[in-house]
Amino acid sequence: xxxxxxxxxxxxxxxxxxxxxxxxxxxxxxxxxxxxxxxxxxxxxxxxxxxxxx
Amino acid sequence: xxxxxxxxxxxxxxxxxxxxxxxxxxxxxxxxxxxxxxxxxxxxxxxxxxxxxxxxxxxxxxxxxxxxxxxxxxxxxxxxxxxxxxxxxxxxxxxxxxxxxxxxxxxxxxxxxxxxxxxxxxxxxxxxxxxxxxxxxxxxxxxxxxxxxxxxxxxxxxxxxxxxxxxxxxxxxxxxxxxxxxxxxxxxxxxxxxxxxxxxxxxxxxxxxxxxxxxxxxxxxxxxxxxxxx
Numbered sequence: 254x255x256x257x258x259x260x261x262x263x264x265x266x267x268x269x270x271x272x273x274x275x276x277x278x279x280x281x282x283x284x285x286x287x288x289x290x291x292x293x294x295x296x297x298x299x300x301x302x303x304x305x306x307x
Numbered sequence: 308x309x310x311x312x313x314x315x316x317x318x319x320x321x322x323x324x325x326x327x328x329x330x331x332x333x334x335x336x337x338x339x340x341x342x343x344x345x346x347x348x349x350x351x352x353x354x355x356x357x358x359x360x361x362x363x364x365x366x367x368x369x370x371x372x373x374x375x376x377x378x379x380x381x382x383x384x385x386x387x388x389x390x391x392x393x394x395x396x397x398x399x400x401x402x403x404x405x406x407x408x409x410x411x412x413x414x415x416x417x418x419x420x421x422x423x424x425x426x427x428x429x430x431x432x433x434x435x436x437x438x439x440x441x442x443x444x445x446x447x448x449x450x451x452x453x454x455x456x457x458x459x460x461x462x463x464x465x466x467x468x469x470x471x472x473x474x475x476x477x478x479x480x481x482x483x484x485x486x487x488x489x490x491x492x493x494x495x496x497x498x499x500x501x502x503x504x505x506x507x508x509x510x511x512x513x514x515x516x517x518x519x520x521x522x523x524x525x526x527x528x529x530x531x532x533x534x535x536x537x
Contacts, residue, residue, distance in 0.1 A: 254323045281334065291339040293440075297511035298339070300418070301445075302408045302435045302502045303481050 339440050347414045347442030354403040354415040358386040362462040363475055381406040381425065388426055390417055390434070391458040391535045398444050399436075404459070407437045417444055423484055424498070426459045426466045427524055428484035433501040438508050438515075446505040448515055456534040457519055460527075467532050468500040468519035475506055475513050483516045497521065500502055 262269040293299065311319065313504040375471060381387045386403035387432035403416035417436040434504030436445040459466040476483055483501060487493035505511035526533055 254322050254360065284334060285338055285342060289335055289342075292335065293339065293343070296339075297505065297507065298412075298437070298439045299410055299441065300478065300511040301413065301446055301514070302418070302484055303476070303478055303503055303514050303516075 321388045338366055343414075343441045344443065350415045350443055351403060354405060355388045355389065355401060358403050360390060361385075361387070381419070381421075383421065384409075384412055387459050387461065388418075391460070392451075392455065393458075393534050395445070395447050398446055401460075402444050403436060410441075410531060413437055414441050416442070420484055421489045423501075424486065424495075426461055426500075427464065427498055427521060429498055430495040431484055431488065431499045431501050432459070432468075433484045433503065435503045438506070439503040445502065448502070448504050448506075448517070451497070451517055456522075456532075457502070458532055458535050459500075460531075460535075463527055463531050465523075465525045465527065465535070466498075466521060467523040467534060468498075469522045470500075470517050470519040473515065473517045474497075475515055478511075478513070480516075483514075483518075483526075488518060493495075 259269065259273070262272045264272070326474040326490040384405060384407050386405045389401045390399055390404050391401060392399040399417075402421050405415050405417070407420050407421055408418035413435065414437075417434045419425075420433040420435065423433040426432050437443045438445045438448055451473070453471055453473075455470045457468045457470060459468070473485070481489065482489060483503065486493050486495035486499075487497075488499070488501070500519040500521070502517040502519075503514050506513045506515035523532060529534065
């Protein structure tokens, strides 16, 4: 999977390293901005209020 | 390089997927334990600055009558007070109190249950705060003791409450917010404060509730209460 991705990246090795790093950063950014905040909703840490269970 | 057999190729993909999931889970832990606090601390700073800025008002014209005890004006999602708890000085000190208890509100400091009284009013000034992640101002709630002071600073006044009892309740126990907790029909004569947070810290099956009573009100034209004087 990652080997195929590496082969698909264009340019010489130095270029590929840079591209891979950028891809990784983009993935981490998407996780932190959207995926993790969404997943957090189903964990109990945010429940600090008393409510009617609504 | 000799081509891999289909079985080994499949296994290698499965292995990479599993390693990836492991890394994503580790990142999620880092997000929860570190990043949510970094983000919340930043938002709390902004909220504190907004509160302090909102207190700076043009001087009243001479003709306008200055009310003796002016209730703070509140709008949803906007901070209107700062809270100080000497016992929890590392986590609750000039912490903004935002009007509302949504997730967004609670990331900016402490949240005021919008249907409850304002500081100093007869009834119950009820406030919620995170205990784990997202700023976690009440992370050390277990250190509170009866007799501890909670000071609330508004535009014009300092309100000092003394905590007197706590209780662990169910999330559905909304009576804890009543003007007279436990007596829904009573008319409040005292000004109370209620703090709620999750319990146990990392599970939240219950809520930890602290109640206190207003013991002192001082104007901001005088010195701050001893509890917050550094």
